[in-house]
Amino acid sequence: xxxxxxxxxxxxxxxxxxxxxxxxxxxxxxxxxxxxxxxxxxxxxxxxxxxxxxxxxxxxxxxxxxxxxxxxxxxxxxxxxxxxxxxxxxxxxxxxxxxxxxxxxxxxxxxxxxxxxxxxxxxxxxxxxxxxxxxxxxxxxxxxxxxxxxxxxxxxxxxxxxxxxxxxxxxxxxxxxxxxxxxxxxxxxxxxxxxxxxxxxxxxxxxxxxxxxxxxxxxxxxxxxxxxxxxxxxxxxxxxxxxxxxxxxxxxxxxxxxxxxxxxxxxxxxxxxxxxxxxxxxxxxxxxxxxxxxxxxxxx
Amino acid sequence: xxxxxxxxxxxxxxxxxxxxxxxxxxxxxxxxxxxxxxxxxxxxxxxxxxxxxxxxxxxxxxxxxxxxxxxxxxxxxxxxxxxxxxxxxxxxxxxxxxxxxxxxxxxxxxxxxxxxxxxxxxxxxxxxxxxxxxxxxxxxxxxxxxxxxxxxxxxxxxxxxxxxxxxxxxxxxxxxxxxxxxxxxxxxxxxxxxxxxxxxxxxxxxxxxxxxxxxxxxxxxxxxxxxxxxxxxxxxxxxxxxxxxxxxxxxxxxxxxxxxxxxxxxxxxxxxxxxxxxxxxxxxxxxxxxxxxxxxxxxx
Numbered sequence: 001x002x003x004x005x006x007x008x009x010x011x012x013x014x015x016x017x018x019x020x021x022x023x024x025x026x027x028x029x030x031x032x033x034x035x036x037x038x039x040x041x042x043x044x045x046x047x048x049x050x051x052x053x054x055x056x057x058x059x060x061x062x063x064x065x066x067x068x069x070x071x072x073x074x075x076x077x078x079x080x081x082x083x084x085x086x087x088x089x090x091x092x093x094x095x096x097x098x099x100x101x102x103x104x105x106x107x108x109x110x111x112x113x114x115x116x117x118x119x120x121x122x123x124x125x126x127x128x129x130x131x132x133x134x135x136x137x138x139x140x141x142x143x144x145x146x147x148x149x150x151x152x153x154x155x156x157x158x159x160x161x162x163x164x165x166x167x168x169x170x171x172x173x174x175x176x177x178x179x180x181x182x183x184x185x186x187x188x189x190x191x192x193x194x195x196x197x198x199x200x201x202x203x204x205x206x207x208x209x210x211x212x213x214x215x216x217x218x219x220x221x222x223x224x225x226x227x228x229x230x231x232x233x234x235x236x237x238x239x240x241x242x243x244x245x246x247x248x249x250x251x252x253x254x255x256x257x258x259x260x261x262x263x264x265x266x267x268x269x270x271x272x273x274x275x276x277x278x279x280x281x282x283x284x285x286x287x288x289x290x291x292x293x294x295x296x297x298x299x300x
Numbered sequence: 301x302x303x304x305x306x307x308x309x310x311x312x313x314x315x316x317x318x319x320x321x322x323x324x325x326x327x328x329x330x331x332x333x334x335x336x337x338x339x340x341x342x343x344x345x346x347x348x349x350x351x352x353x354x355x356x357x358x359x360x361x362x363x364x365x366x367x368x369x370x371x372x373x374x375x376x377x378x379x380x381x382x383x384x385x386x387x388x389x390x391x392x393x394x395x396x397x398x399x400x401x402x403x404x405x406x407x408x409x410x411x412x413x414x415x416x417x418x419x420x421x422x423x424x425x426x427x428x429x430x431x432x433x434x435x436x437x438x439x440x441x442x443x444x445x446x447x448x449x450x451x452x453x454x455x456x457x458x459x460x461x462x463x464x465x466x467x468x469x470x471x472x473x474x475x476x477x478x479x480x481x482x483x484x485x486x487x488x489x490x491x492x493x494x495x496x497x498x499x500x501x502x503x504x505x506x507x508x509x510x511x512x513x514x515x516x517x518x519x520x521x522x523x524x525x526x527x528x529x530x531x532x533x534x535x536x537x538x539x540x541x542x543x544x545x546x547x548x549x550x551x552x553x554x555x556x557x558x559x560x561x562x563x564x565x566x567x568x569x570x571x572x573x574x575x576x577x578x579x580x581x582x583x584x585x586x587x588x589x590x591x592x593x594x595x596x597x598x599x600x
Contacts, residue, residue, distance in 0.1 A: 186511055201581075204558045204561075211483070211487060220429075234582050238575045242566065249563065281507070
């Protein structure tokens with residue numbers, strides 16, 4: 001398949017797992033002519049060139065974004081203010097800027113404050129894809145295939161920019177959906193950010209127990225599945241926590257109440273309450289599995 | 301391979317996922333001559349016969365265990381007192397009794413109280429294997445292959461009985477290890493029982509949120525992995541909670557402290573503390589992955 005060229009020059013700000021995989025995916029369908037990378041670690045950028053992920057790079061963000069048709073911010077969320085501010089004056093008027101952050105409220109605020117008139121050309125995005133490993137070596141062209149990408153346009157967002165970023169993600173094989181910013185952040189706090197906190201807390205807890213050696217020695221596949229996300233990138237997750245602070249604290253409190261219900265039922269020998277809660281949870285989880293199966297089966 | 305016959309007649313008390321898979325595995329290597337099933341649900345037992353999992357069944361436990369060389373208790377833990385008491389007088393003197401329960405302290409107590417002189421012929425066991433589905437339809441001969449089985453013999457346990465049950469599990473492809481009862485229950489509380497509580501609490505929490513429809517709609521693969529265990533058998537897990545009550549409450553309290561550390565760091569904007577905790581957890585999780593990989597690579 002020969003895809004339409006969607007950008008002559010695309011700038012990838014942060015060439016890691018996500019930025020690298022997007023570059024690979026777009027190159028694999030010839031949707032971009034030149035991919036230019038920006039980062040702070042020159043060795044990483046050199047590796048990205050060697051791997052064919054990007055065509056060239058610079059450590060100067062102004063050089064990288066000048067003349068870029070699309071700029072993709074793919075760095076940890078806490079860097080957004082600084083990077084938007086640094087690139088702002090070098091962007092051309094027709095540029096489209098997007099990002100891949102896991103929380104949208106903070107980055108929209110940052111773009112609004114730093115991009116000036118070009119804020120309307122900013123399309124907030126979040127590909128729901130990833131893996132245990134991070135870094136450009138882990139990147140692959142298929143990462144987004146059959147995964148979802150959520151875009152969270154705001155009132156000012158230029159429809160033309162939104163359309164192009166939608167097209168860009170579709171070329172990676174992703175299904176693209178729109179949500180409003182607040183909805184996105186509530187949903188992701190519940191389904192992704194909270195589970196990461198639980199996995200980090202569990203692994204930290206177990207590694208601190210007196211019996212930690214035999215605990216990890218005897219842990220089996222279920223435990224491996226459950227804690228896989230605790231191997232995620234610490235800096236990225238640190239930034240997500242502070243970027244989605246209120247929503248995350250809110251769901252953590254709600255989770256506490258439910259865990260306390262279980263604890264109370266065990267403590268009080270309340271057999272009926274415990275069984276009812278497990279049965280209710282199993283029903284919800286089984287429904288989720290069925291929905292997911294139907295979704296994957298249907299030609300979307 | 302023609303295995304030695306380890307039992308002419310084996311009684312499977314509770315023909316579900318685990319009991320059924322053990323029967324299938326032993327039949328597949330011709331290690332048993334006759335498998336007799338016991339259960340309360342005749343339709344399930346009929347299905348087990350149709351599927352070739354067992355050779356015959358009775359709804360009368362005395363009929364099933366009489367003349368059995370090996371009796372495997374594979375029902376939820378809360379049924380142990382009743383079933384041990386019912387079978388006790390019908391067991392032959394040379395019988396070996398074992399079980400597959402996920403908590404060992406309570407079942408050892410129950411066997412001690414109900415099996416009389418034959419307590420020395422009881423070998424407490426716990427295969428670390430399972431899947432999302434339960435019931436005899438989900439059983440398969442390969443369930444234990446390359447998995448671990450932990451046996452927790454006590455001072456009184458007859459070494460000959462321990463040897464035979466060790467052999468039995470090896471025939472299923474499992475690696476057999478011994479732990480003492482208390483160690484087992486501490487380790488399993490941490491690596492299995494606690495994660496199940498977290499998964500049940502998370503799914504219950506999310507299903508009760510106002511946005512629950514879109515939450516489950518947008519949940520992705522990581523969430524699916526994380527909550528898979530919330531689809532486990534509610535009655536079985538209810539029983540495990542009460543059977544391993546003290547140890548479970550203890551690790552739940554420890555977990556709380558670690559989750560609260562994360563919450564406090566987010567609330568107090570304590571960037572260093574949060575990053576340090578995530579980095580520490582990632583290191584532990586990565587070490588666990590490496591150990592697991594080495595274990596699976598080594599010819600055990």
